[in-house]
Amino acid sequence: MNKLCKTCGALCCKYFALEIDRPTTRGDLENIRWYLSHHKVAIFIQEKGWYLKVGNRCKHLAGNGRCKVYDERPAICRKHNVLECEYHYRSAVREIRTLKQLERYLQENPVRRKGKK
Numbered sequence: 001m002n003k004l005c006k007t008c009g010a011l012c013c014k015y016f017a018l019e020i021d022r023p024t025t026r027g028d029l030e031n032i033r034w035y036l037s038h039h040k041v042a043i044f045i046q047e048k049g050w051y052l053k054v055g056n057r058c059k060h061l062a063g064n065g066r067c068k069v070y071d072e073r074p075a076i077c078r079k080h081n082v083l084e085c086e087y088h089y090r091s092a093v094r095e096i097r098t099l100k101q102l103e104r105y106l107q108e109n110p111v112r113r114k115g116k117k
C-alpha cells in the first residue's frame, strides 16, 4: 500500500464512477435529477468531465482497508494515481449530491441547452 493511502480509509475503493455527458438538454438534466434521487449516488465534475458516482464498496476491500486481490486488481485500480486522487485533490472535484446542489451549480455555471428534448 502506498504510504499516502494510509490515512484516507480507502476512499477510492468505496464507490465506482462512470463518465457521463455534460448535460446540454432538459432531458439530460432530468436524467441527472433521477440519478440524484437515489441513495448513495452523486455527480462529480472534474476538469470539465462529468461523472456518475455510485457509493458501494468493492467486494475485494478487506476490513483493514487493504485490497484482497492486490496482485490481480483490475486495470482501472492499477491506473489510479494517488497523486491525483480524490483524497489528495478533493478541492479540484465538485461533488453534487442533492438537487439543491445541482440547482446551485447550474446557476453558477449555466448549461447552454441545445433543445427542448
Ligand code: SF4
Pocket (backbone or CB within 6 Å): 004, 005, 006, 008, 009, 010, 011, 012, 013, 080, 081, 082, 085, 086, 087, 088
Ligand atoms: S488513492 Fe487516494 S483515495 Fe485511494 S486509497 Fe489512496 S489516498 Fe485514498
Ligand code: SF4
Pocket (backbone or CB within 6 Å): 012, 013, 058, 059, 060, 061, 062, 066, 067, 068, 069, 070, 073, 074, 077
Ligand atoms: S479491487 Fe482492490 S484496489 Fe480495486 S477497488 Fe477493489 S479493493 Fe480497491
